[in-house]
Amino acid sequence: MNKIFKLLPIFLVLILGSCSNEPTEFYSGKTINIYIGRTPGSGADLAVRLFARYWSDQIPGNPNIVVRNIPGGGGTRVWNFGVEGAETNGLDVMFSPTAGIEAVLQEPGLRANFSEMPFIGGLMSPNMAYVSTESIKTAEDLLTSNNLVFGGQNPIARFDLLGRLALDALGVDYEYVTGFQGASDVLAAVRRNEVDIQVASLGLYRFSVQPLVEQGLAIPLWHNPGTNAQGELYALDVASDIPSFMEFYQALHNQSPSGEFFEMYKWVLPRVNDIVYAAMVPPGTDEEAISILRDSFIRVINDPAYQEEELTMYGFNLPVINVPEGEMIMRGLYDVPPEVDTFLNNYIDQIR
16 A cells, blocks of 8 residues: 555656646657748748747747748738648648738639638738828828829739728829839839838838938828727727827818728728738648647747847837637638628729
């Protein structure tokens, strides 16, 4: 009897040790592939690679992480791979800018259904609109000027679509010029006085546009806000020095925004803008892997070292999108009222 009691602590240590090591054993000695639908060196690529460096340390077992680029298809190829070619063993993660408007419009090039892919975590990349002072001197001049040019990349790109809807809601008379290869190309066109208005990431604004503002060469207009679970728009803390679109509209028109263009802006906003970088795995992925990846994703977000390096890269910390929020947004991509579908297709086809 005494021998049994003496052996109990040993058995307990073995049992408890085995339980605590289970998550570690799942990824120990393995390699996780993170796929991103952008070219190496792009803004999204840099954001994902930064996250990946810290993610390995937060996953029990410290697996090796390799970031692989699958550019092309307007960002849809990586998501198609996620449902057609990726493994479901927890070793393949798609972490890339979402193709929200492609899902809303049911573009034939997108074969993935985001609502069926387990959501791991997401990051918002806030953005804002600014105008060159070459043509106007104050924000109020937007309403009286008739020769402004809004520069963009693609009629279904989130910056372009949100920018057009916002300008139309405000009642601005402008010309939309599309086809620029990237945000830096639009900025260069602004510097050459070929373009007046741009919607740009908050990071680009902090490091490249704000110096123009300080020199009196540009005026910040508004930032595109976030959307809460009740569908209400809210100003972002990371852009508190720039009015939200609602605040900007109120200042110019002395009333809250309304009308068809604003209602479409409000509907589109969370679906294309609230999640920019989404980490998801193929349908049918191992449940234990999903749990580990979700928990470790949040640990990276809360890592002071990651926060400091992210702050250095962007000038602010990217707001996080948790699993319930992410799943709600992804489901919303496929709940499109007929009148919204008709409006958006006609609105985009005007340019196409």
